[in-house]
Amino acid sequence: MTSEELQEIATTEKEKQAQHPHHICVCTAAGCLSAGSGEVKKALEKEVLESGMKDECHVKGVGCMGLCSAGPLITVDNTMYRDVKPDDSTDIVRSLEDGKPVKRLQCDTSAPFFTRQSKIVLENSGFIDPERIEDYIAAGGYSALLSVVTEKRPGEVLEQVIKSGLRGRGGAGYPTGLKWSTVAKAQGTGQKYVICNADEGDPGAFMDRAVLESDPHRVLEGMAIAAYAVGANRGYIYVRAEYPLAVKHLRTAIRQAERLELLGNDVAGTHFTFKIEVRLGAGAFVCGEETALINSVEGKRGTPRPRPPYPAQEGLWGHPTLINNVETFANIAPILRNGGEWFSKIGTAKSKGTKVFALAGRINNTGLIEVPMGIPLREIIYDIGGGIPDGRGFKAVQTGGPSGGCIPADHLDLPVDYESLAKVGSIMGSGGMIVTDEGSCMVDVAKFFIEFCMSESCGKCVPCRVGTTHLYHLLERICAGDSEERDLATLEELCDVVRNTSLCGLGQSAPNPIMSTLHYFRDEYQAHVIEKRCPAGVCHFADQEVKA
Amino acid sequence: MRRNGYQGHALIEALHSVQEAFGYLEPEGLRFVAQSLRVPLSQAYGAATFYHFFTMKPPGRHTCVVCTGTACYINGAPALLAAMEKKYGIKPGETTPDGELSLLTARCVGSCSIAPVAVFEKDVVGKLNAAEMVARAERYVAK
Numbered sequence: 198m199t200s201e202e203l204q205e206i207a208t209t210e211k212e213k214q215a216q217h218p219h220h221i222c223v224c225t226a227a228g229c230l231s232a233g234s235g236e237v238k239k240a241l242e243k244e245v246l247e248s249g250m251k252d253e254c255h256v257k258g259v260g261c262m263g264l265c266s267a268g269p270l271i272t273v274d275n276t277m278y279r280d281v282k283p284d285d286s287t288d289i290v291r292s293l294e295d296g297k298p299v300k301r302l303q304c305d306t307s308a309p310f311f312t313r314q315s316k317i318v319l320e321n322s323g324f325i326d327p328e329r330i331e332d333y334i335a336a337g338g339y340s341a342l343l344s345v346v347t348e349k350r351p352g353e354v355l356e357q358v359i360k361s362g363l364r365g366r367g368g369a370g371y372p373t374g375l376k377w378s379t380v381a382k383a384q385g386t387g388q389k390y391v392i393c394n395a396d397e398g399d400p401g402a403f404m405d406r407a408v409l410e411s412d413p414h415r416v417l418e419g420m421a422i423a424a425y426a427v428g429a430n431r432g433y434i435y436v437r438a439e440y441p442l443a444v445k446h447l448r449t450a451i452r453q454a455e456r457l458e459l460l461g462n463d464v465a466g467t468h469f470t471f472k473i474e475v476r477l478g479a480g481a482f483v484c485g486e487e488t489a490l491i492n493s494v495e496g497k498r499g500t501p502r503p504r505p506p507y508p509a510q511e512g513l514w515g516h517p518t519l520i521n522n523v524e525t526f527a528n529i530a531p532i533l534r535n536g537g538e539w540f541s542k543i544g545t546a547k548s549k550g551t552k553v554f555a556l557a558g559r560i561n562n563t564g565l566i567e568v569p570m571g572i573p574l575r576e577i578i579y580d581i582g583g584g585i586p587d588g589r590g591f592k593a594v595q596t597g598g599p600s601g602g603c604i605p606a607d608h609l610d611l612p613v614d615y616e617s618l619a620k621v622g623s624i625m626g627s628g629g630m631i632v633t634d635e636g637s638c639m640v641d642v643a644k645f646f647i648e649f650c651m652s653e654s655c656g657k658c659v660p661c662r663v664g665t666t667h668l669y670h671l672l673e674r675i676c677a678g679d680s681e682e683r684d685l686a687t688l689e690e691l692c693d694v695v696r697n698t699s700l701c702g703l704g705q706s707a708p709n710p711i712m713s714t715l716h717y718f719r720d721e722y723q724a725h726v727i728e729k730r731c732p733a734g735v736c737h738f739a740d741q742e743v744k745a
Numbered sequence: 746m747r748r749n750g751y752q753g754h755a756l757i758e759a760l761h762s763v764q765e766a767f768g769y770l771e772p773e774g775l776r777f778v779a780q781s782l783r784v785p786l787s788q789a790y791g792a793a794t795f796y797h798f799f800t801m802k803p804p805g806r807h808t809c810v811v812c813t814g815t816a817c818y819i820n821g822a823p824a825l826l827a828a829m830e831k832k833y834g835i836k837p838g839e840t841t842p843d844g845e846l847s848l849l850t851a852r853c854v855g856s857c858s859i860a861p862v863a864v865f866e867k868d869v870v871g872k873l874n875a876a877e878m879v880a881r882a883e884r885y886v887a888k
Contacts (some may be wrong), residue, residue, distance in 0.1 A: 226753075227869070231868075265856075276866065305864030400815045400816070400853035401816045401853060403853075406855045438761060439852075439853075439855070479757055480798035480852065481795065483810050496755060497756075515792070555857060557815075557816035557858055557860060558815070558819050558860075563859075598815070643814070653852075
């Protein structure tokens, strides 16, 4: 495969697409699929065939379009339709003939939900067919990889990534360029690995899933560029078994890329070799932690290892290993295509680029969004998210999953970047953003998260295994109205111990949801403990009737 | 197993295949995998019990998984579970005595935008409420 050949594939594909004057794209990502987009696609294909428009109209399945709450979504040429049913296909196909869009189904794409976003990671999502490599190549795919392996030295690639200021999108925000340089410099037997962390365990987060389902080649390209830069020749993608569609698309994508010699031996006729294998997770949250993930790839129980040595020095089977998140890899190809400087102009001083968030919970527009770093929370929730349903009031937004915290209304004008979120006791996390309204009890929410951490604790270190259990029991007693005031002090003390003495990120961050709710919603805790009532009416106390 | 060259690190992949074929990990299957990959049985058993995805109990004829991720929790997953418990008398992780229906929970199935979600066999169903949940379950059991 040479650049010319790649160009040829792109041109042929574009010509092929131009043969059809009309294009219908049906979202077949998980959200819309469960809303019935599979049947919609079938109905549309049948309708196109029956009305004799086979040569004029092409129906294809594409990735996530973002506004999952209005699924199934489809786009017909430049018009987007929402809540499409199979029965609507007649009207939609007829609209192609008379040129008048179907008003009742039309989705307003000039709404803030669409206009306030800026897409880098999701640029192809919703436009290309994730199961066809040609579609990705026509959208400019793999051109970055080819120019890297044929024209650039590994050092030059590192330089661009460092210049871009990209930070790890998995949650902690470690500078990606620095991580790559460490692995590139690491000495050893010469064997190095690249691992893509696609074990998206945070409940309420589905960004990585959407990227893998909608644009799997983008991740493969990013991994291959990383492998070239650090000198690795094998890669693993560790993906959750709960995402069967993502696994299927990834496997297809790897096969296609190998067939075109974009992966495998001697990529593009050079001496660069890179093979990628998919490894399935088996439902363990702790495997999102990098050392636990390495153990799991090796076929062991997913328990973390003490660091240092960091995986960059001694990772998979003792060899230097680069581990990055899906979204981090998805940013790589655009950075090399447009240069690190271009990327560094987006976002804030310390947090560059964009971030994909999964907006869920008590909010009107749930779905997947990509926004520049530094955007205020208020804009995400009220403009893009469309506010809270049923006229209720906003209470808090939870970011970072079980390791994050709850941010109350006072901090809504906070810019979304790594440092600002850390300052208010939460974290950026992988991008789950869950909105709660007045109907949620914050003590109950904290209990939910600590129950999660308790059951997901791998049991290797004592503070986490025993500490989270005690925290859970304390909260259970508070929620049942069986607590005294000093329990709150015990709670705080225990949080501190668990945070400071646990081995890995899971334990260290497990108390975050409790600490942040205790800080911002202490009155709710006190209502439970002293007045024995739950202000939101969620918790039921055993010894008394629930007050209406 | 052959695909991975009988290497010990393919343990989890092998267990996935066994569970996919038999619906659960039976002791003989576990022993066979451990022997073929030459890993200690304790390590195979360790992995099988460590990961939530693996189950060593035979599932019912129908399975119903209720998502208990954050978004589903806030939007009413506990009510779905309570309704199922009232109707069938089974808690998460249990199977009805006649072996017809297993009720399971998942950490998050990643369809948070249509919360609360349940998965019947392989169909993901969103925006559920308690009555609808029970009605759906009845339809599946009747099949």
